[in-house]
Amino acid sequence: xxxxxxxxxxxxxxxxxxxxxxxxxxxxxxxxxxxxxxxxxxxxxxxxxxxxxxxxxxxxxxxxxxxxxxxxxxxxxxxxxxxxxxxxxxxxxxxxxxxxxxxxxxxxxxxxxxxxxxxxxxxxxxxxxxxxxxxxxxxxxxxxxxxxxxxxxxxxxxxxxxxxxxxxxxxxxxxxxxxxxxxxxxxxxxxxxxxxxxxxxxxxxxxxxxxxxxxxxxxxxxxxxxxxxxxxxxxxxxxxxxxxxxxxxxxxxxxxxxxxxxxxxxxxxx
Amino acid sequence: xxxxxxxxxxxxxxxxxxxxxxxxxxxxxxxxxxxxxxxxxxxxxxxxxxxxxxxxxxxxxxxxxxxxxxxxxxxxxxxxxxxxxxxxxxxxxxxxxxxxxxxxxxxxxxxxxxxxxxxxxxxxxxxxxxxxxxxxxxxxxxxxxxxxxxxxxxxxxxxxxxxxxxxxxxxxxxxxxxxxxxxxxxxxxxxxxxxxxxxxxxxxxxxxxxxxxxxxxxxxxxxxxxxxxxxxxxxxxxxxxxxxxxxxxxxxxxxxxxxxxxxxxxxxxx
Numbered sequence: 344x345x346x347x348x349x350x351x352x353x354x355x356x357x358x359x360x361x362x363x364x365x366x367x368x369x370x371x372x373x374x375x376x377x378x379x380x381x382x383x384x385x386x387x388x389x390x391x392x393x394x395x396x397x398x399x400x401x402x403x404x405x406x407x408x409x410x411x412x413x414x415x416x417x418x419x420x421x422x423x424x425x426x427x428x429x430x431x432x433x434x435x436x437x438x439x440x441x442x443x444x445x446x447x448x449x450x451x452x453x454x455x456x457x458x459x460x461x462x463x464x465x466x467x468x469x470x471x472x473x474x475x476x477x478x479x480x481x482x483x484x485x486x487x488x489x490x491x492x493x494x495x496x497x498x499x500x501x502x503x504x505x506x507x508x509x510x511x512x513x514x515x516x517x518x519x520x521x522x523x524x525x526x527x528x529x530x531x532x533x534x535x536x537x538x539x540x541x542x543x544x545x546x547x548x549x550x551x552x553x554x555x556x557x558x559x560x561x562x563x564x565x566x567x568x569x570x571x572x573x574x575x576x577x578x579x580x581x582x583x584x585x586x587x588x589x590x591x592x593x594x595x596x597x598x599x600x601x602x603x604x605x606x607x608x609x610x611x612x613x
Numbered sequence: 614x615x616x617x618x619x620x621x622x623x624x625x626x627x628x629x630x631x632x633x634x635x636x637x638x639x640x641x642x643x644x645x646x647x648x649x650x651x652x653x654x655x656x657x658x659x660x661x662x663x664x665x666x667x668x669x670x671x672x673x674x675x676x677x678x679x680x681x682x683x684x685x686x687x688x689x690x691x692x693x694x695x696x697x698x699x700x701x702x703x704x705x706x707x708x709x710x711x712x713x714x715x716x717x718x719x720x721x722x723x724x725x726x727x728x729x730x731x732x733x734x735x736x737x738x739x740x741x742x743x744x745x746x747x748x749x750x751x752x753x754x755x756x757x758x759x760x761x762x763x764x765x766x767x768x769x770x771x772x773x774x775x776x777x778x779x780x781x782x783x784x785x786x787x788x789x790x791x792x793x794x795x796x797x798x799x800x801x802x803x804x805x806x807x808x809x810x811x812x813x814x815x816x817x818x819x820x821x822x823x824x825x826x827x828x829x830x831x832x833x834x835x836x837x838x839x840x841x842x843x844x845x846x847x848x849x850x851x852x853x854x855x856x857x858x859x860x861x862x863x864x865x866x867x868x869x870x871x872x873x874x875x876x877x878x879x880x881x882x883x
Contacts, residue, residue: 355661355662356662356664360699381729381732381743381836382727382729382743382745382747384654384656384667384725384727385667386654386656386665386666386667386723387665388658388665391625392625392626392721392751393721394626394721394722394723394751395656395657395658395665395721395722395723396656396723396749397654397655397656397667397723397724397725397749398725398749399725399727399745399747401743429630451663451664451665452664452665453656453664453665453666453667454667455654455667455668455669457652457654457669459651459652459838462651462774462775462840464775464778464857465782465846466782466783467782467783467786467790468767468771468778468779468782468783468784468786469786469787469790469794471771471774471778471782473651473652473671475652475669477652477669479666479667479668481662481664497738501738501741504732504741505732505734505834508734508738508741509738511828511829511830512735512736512737512738512741512829513736513737513738513819513822513825513829514738516737516738516739517739520737520739524739542844542846542847543846543848543849544846545848549783550848552783555783556848556850557850557851558781558851559781559782559783559851560781560843560845560849560851560852560853560854560857561845561846561848561849562843562844562845562846562849563843563844563846564775564840564841564843564844564857564861565840565841565842565844566651566838566839566840566841567838567839567841568729568836568837568838568839569836569837569838569839570732570834570835570836571834571835571836571837571869571872571873572835573830573832573833573834574812574832574833574834574835574873574876575830575831575832576735576812576813576814576831576832576833577812578813578815578820578826578831579813579830579831579832580826580827581827581828581829581830582830583830584830587734587830587834591834599841602841603841603844606844
């Protein structure tokens with residue numbers, strides 16, 4: 344299905360108004376940004392206070408019904424958290440977080456994933472900018488109660504932290520582990536991404552300011568996440584396996600390249 | 614005031630329940646996490662939809678009334694955004710975002726700042742963890758309308774991106790630039806931080822599993838943000854100045870050290 348270049352429909356919720364030339368609605372782009380983000384920021388409301396709550400969580404787009412689905416296909420977002428946490432309880436207590444309820448649609452949530460690729464320094468402070476890739480998804484969260492789907496999500500999320508890690512851990516998880524792992528599934532209703540990439544750019548007036556041009560450094564400070572040397576635990580007995588060392592190498596190479604591509608103005612989505 | 618080790622009072626909003634040994638309420642720790650985070654995730658509600666909205670924004674803790682305030686003092690959060698953006702409009706249209714209103718307290722917001730310091734790989738998938746520093750602040754956002762306070766916030770935020778950048782940019786900002794820069798000030802009502810640091814740790818049963826110990830790598834993959842070589846713009850005429858190169862060096866050294874300290878279990882707040 345990925346070949347159809349599916350997009351989230353634009354509506355009042357997700358339509359990007361500011362710098363809308365940077366907006367992307369393609370599922371593939373949006374899902375990639377989410378899946379490569381190590382921390383998602385998830386927002387929900389509680390009945391007891393006027394503030395929405397934002398919590399950092401780990402999550403991954405996937406499809407239990409069609410595990411072979413492509414990243415550009417319609418997918419759900421699986422989020423990991425401890426079952427008795429505030430969010431899980433809110434989802435439960437709101438009386439609409441029960442997947443078995445059928446007609447109940449779930450707890451409204453907003454999920455944001457953001458990567459910073461660089462700091463763009465210009466002559467005018469006003470023209471300073473970040474190179475970034477960010478996405479916002481809206482949807483309804485429900486508790487996953489089915490053990491098979493829970494296991495699917497636990498494997499999906501573990502392998503999103505380090506590819507292929509799941510089958511190298513002690514399997515299967517115990518019943519107690521499965522019970523105390525809370526998984527939320529978010530049915531996505533809309534989403535959008537904003538991607539900003541490029542070099543420093545000043546307006547005409549500043550570009551004619553010879554004194555500023557002669558005195559002020561302009562350009563991009565590329566930024567990327569880096570993994571350092573793996574640090575073995577006190578009880579580790581084995582060498583760093585290839586699936587770990589290759590992941591660290593790929594992670595560092597890909598992220599470095601992304602920050603350089605962004606500075607050169609390439610709008611790559613990965 | 615920093616020497617008093619002020620803390621945010623614990624109430625229903627901010628009290629950390631899960632892993633509460635990791636919780637920190639000290640203003641200094643919380644404000645440091647916010648001030649070193651390049652993107653904050655800000656959540657607010659709109660009247661037109663059931664979902665809260667989360668947007669990535671740039672911000673910094675500060676005090677216009679007492680600019681020399683210490684990071685551990687009571688501070689406001691200044692957020693930067695375009696004035697006609699959805700958030701700015703929501704703040705305006707909610708009829709409570711007017712600082713001149715006196716009695717109006719502002720738009721309820723939640724702000725989250727998160728740093729990842731490492732991936733903690735254990736024998737059981739259930740025991741996997743991140744080393745991280747995250748904080749959540751609750752408060753009421755109002756528009757800053759006073760030009761002097763706006764300029765204070767613009768300088769504060771520009772210098773948070775690259776220290777000392779402000780005075781190296783074209784000054785002063787034009788009237789049009791000031792007018793079209795939206796600054797929100799968040800009066801903080803409560804906040805908390807969670808800091809997780811340490812090496813891999815498995816439970817007793819798994820630690821007795823010789824086959825797993827002989828086959829599975831356990832330890833920490835330290836993670837930190839890195840800045841690459843500064844990339845000059847096509848119109849740059851000057852060498853990388855020392856305030857930029859020193860910033861890049863400090864940033865890389867400090868972040869690398871933080872990720873290593875975290876893996877060794879040191880709970881440093883910076």
